[in-house]
Amino acid sequence: MSAPPPPDVVEPLHPSGIAEAATVLAAALADDPGFVHLFPVRARRERELRAMYRMTLSDSVQHGHAFVTRLDGVVTGAIALYPPGAYPMTPVRWWRQAFRILRIAVNTREHSLGIIKFGDVTSAGVPGDSWYVEALGVRPDLQRAGRGKRLMATVFGLIDHAGGPSYLETTKPDNVGYYTALGYDAVRTRVALGHPDDGPWIFPMRRDPVGVTV
Numbered sequence: 001m002s003a004p005p006p007p008d009v010v011e012p013l014h015p016s017g018i019a020e021a022a023t024v025l026a027a028a029l030a031d032d033p034g035f036v037h038l039f040p041v042r043a044r045r046e047r048e049l050r051a052m053y054r055m056t057l058s059d060s061v062q063h064g065h066a067f068v069t070r071l072d073g074v075v076t077g078a079i080a081l082y083p084p085g086a087y088p089m090t091p092v093r094w095w096r097q098a099f100r101i102l103r104i105a106v107n108t109r110e111h112s113l114g115i116i117k118f119g120d121v122t123s124a125g126v127p128g129d130s131w132y133v134e135a136l137g138v139r140p141d142l143q144r145a146g147r148g149k150r151l152m153a154t155v156f157g158l159i160d161h162a163g164g165p166s167y168l169e170t171t172k173p174d175n176v177g178y179y180t181a182l183g184y185d186a187v188r189t190r191v192a193l194g195h196p197d198d199g200p201w202i203f204p205m206r207r208d209p210v211g212v213t214v
Helices: 015-029 033-038 042-063 091-096 098-125 147-162 173-181
Strands: 009-012 065-071 074-082 131-138 166-170 191-195 199-207
Touching: 009 147, 015 042, 015 065, 015 074, 015 131, 033 042, 033 191, 033 199, 042 065, 042 074, 042 131, 065 147, 074 147, 131 147, 147 166, 166 173, 173 199
Parallel strands: 131 166
Antiparallel strands: 009 065, 065 074, 074 131, 166 199, 191 199
């Protein structure tokens, strides 16, 4: 018999919860190979990621969708989703995020150029017709209990109702199997973020639309 799903509630992210959700994403993704490569100083990595995800979540709340799982009022997981054509950010949206971008530059310092490269590689790969799952993460001590799947099911409800494909990337090879089980397939060849032979690599994945009966 399978274990019951965790009792967390799933709800849209309110702007007042952006900092808390960014902290969860930073902790959840701090050991992903791509971020280890971009932010090699472990003592600074989560702080750098928190600054980056505050910007991501702030933008996705306004121009896409963001959801969190909560247990006893505390954020346990978060996901950011953009509808087709909403990613990457337009110059106007970049300008509106100027303060957060400055904070990221201050926090990341010598790592800023790597972040720009990562952003350029990912934004170039996002198909214009696809919903883009920009970030998904669950608090490390609560992972592998179904929270990530509940967040993905929530965004699948939006995506499948709209009838479009969805797209995401991961730099963690173990995650490829996780997303494959959710209906994603690898697209294109993996993209080298570091050395072509040693990685880390970006694994692009796509999920075709699933028909919804109304």
